[in-house]
Amino acid sequence: MKLSQLQLLDLIRGSHQGPNERRLLKHLLEEYNTMERPVLNESEPVLVSFGLTLQQIIDVV
Structure with missing residues (x-):
């Protein structure tokens, strides 16, 4: 699902x-x-559901 217009309004403010x-x-x-x-x-x-994907691992200790 794409960002809703309400979420876009929040992005505009910040x-x-x-x-x-x-x-x-x-x-x-x-x-x-x-x-x-x-x-x-x-x-x-x-x-509403959303996901998060790890794009790159820079360092692992």
Whole structure:
């Protein structure tokens, strides 16, 4: 699952980007409604899962 728009908003607040990235994110999120949820039944919770992959081991002691 890709980052949700809400997660993108959190990244925007805590990240440093150039004007082009800022403009792109602003354009992508201009019609975003924080009250909407991507579910069929809004009374059920949204389950989110993510994974983490080790890319490189630098040193092992």
